Amino acid sequence: MKAVFNPGDAVQVRRGSPPGHIRTPFYVRGCKGRIERIAGEFRNPEELAFGRFDAAKTPLYRVRFQQQDVWPDYNGNSGDTLDVEIFEFWLEPSTADKT
Amino acid sequence: MNKQQINETSPENAVPSTYYQFMEISVRELLIEKGVLSEDDIRQAVEAMDSRGPELGAQVVAHAWVDAQFKQSLLHDAPSAVKTLGIDIGPLQLMVVENTPKVHNLIVCTLCSCYPRTLLGLPPDWYKSSEYRSRAVREPRAVLREFGTEIPDKVEVRVHDSTADLRYLVLPQRPAGTADLSEDELAALVKRDSMVGVTVVPEYSC
Numbered sequence: 001m002k003a004v005f006n007p008g009d010a011v012q013v014r015r016g017s018p019p020g021h022i023r024t025p026f027y028v029r030g031c032k033g034r035i036e037r038i039a040g041e042f043r044n045p046e047e048l049a050f051g052r053f054d055a056a057k058t059p060l061y062r063v064r065f066q067q068q069d070v071w072p073d074y075n076g077n078s079g080d081t082l083d084v085e086i087f088e089f090w091l092e093p094s095t096a097d098k099t
Numbered sequence: 100m101n102k103q104q105i106n107e108t109s110p111e112n113a114v115p116s117t118y119y120q121f122m123e124i125s126v127r128e129l130l131i132e133k134g135v136l137s138e139d140d141i142r143q144a145v146e147a148m149d150s151r152g153p154e155l156g157a158q159v160v161a162h163a164w165v166d167a168q169f170k171q172s173l174l175h176d177a178p179s180a181v182k183t184l185g186i187d188i189g190p191l192q193l194m195v196v197e198n199t200p201k202v203h204n205l206i207v208c209t210l211c212s213c214y215p216r217t218l219l220g221l222p223p224d225w226y227k228s229s230e231y232r233s234r235a236v237r238e239p240r241a242v243l244r245e246f247g248t249e250i251p252d253k254v255e256v257r258v259h260d261s262t263a264d265l266r267y268l269v270l271p272q273r274p275a276g277t278a279d280l281s282e283d284e285l286a287a288l289v290k291r292d293s294m295v296g297v298t299v300v301p302e303y304s305c
Contacts, residue, residue, distance in 0.1 A: 042263065062265075082257070090229070
């Protein structure tokens with residue numbers, strides 16, 4: 001399965017709240033970030049959690065967020081960042097300009 | 100020792116109190132009964148887990164400090180690099196992140212307690228606490244300060260939330276004044292907390 005996104009691409013995390021075993025933290029849903037790297041392909045944990053061990057492998061990314069974009073009242077420095085591992089089906093292209 | 104103390108301190112006599120404890124015991128007994136595992140297999144696995152400390156992680160860090168080429172391959176492909184040291188990390192998807200004068204890395208698993216156990220041993224209780232897990236992503240500099248770690252304003256704090264298949268190890272900065280130390284002496288300076296990123300390796304004075 002070819003990865004849809006490349007390092008540097010602007011992405012936005014889907015805003016869904018499906019039931020089940022979700023590895024996308026709630027606090028980054030809806031947030032915009034950039035692909036830091038393609039971390040490989042792994043079986044979908046949302047399927048594995050229900051014993052479906054032959055679940056298809058799906059690309060996993062490390063997505064880098066600016067802390068200020070995640071927490072509007074972030075009390076650290078403006079350059080501080082947060083890297084989170086997110087599966088491809090949780091990501092959408094974002095319209096943010098490349099920097 | 101009274102009966103209550105025996106119940107609390109000995110796994111054999113522990114009285115299960117939660118659903119998950121009952122389930123663990125039931126599954127364990129079934130696996131033994133059906134011959135999938137023996138009691139001895141389980142005991143050995145628990146002992147191996149308990150005996151592991153952060154020594155292997157420290158060994159990896161010290162080698163990266165003295166061998167620039169190894170460091171590059173460690174940052175690029177940690178599982179392959181670690182293998183060249185004769186360390187077997189099994190299927191662990193290790194990723195090493197480097198502290199530099201510009202970036203300080205901090206590791207957390209907000210969803211549970213993912214941790215590179217093969218290299219660092221069992222995670223400390225605070226790493227598994229809901230307080231650390233929620234605050235490390237929300238106010239990392241305040242958390243670091245509580246560990247006695249003040250990161251200068253000009254340095255970026257980069258938090259890694261270990262949410263999926265990767266496990267993280269921080270490569271701390273080598274302290275000044277350590278040019279004459281052997282690799283083993285360097286490894287002795289590297290403590291668990293500095294490889295999680297809540298502390299830095301302190302300045303060296305002999």
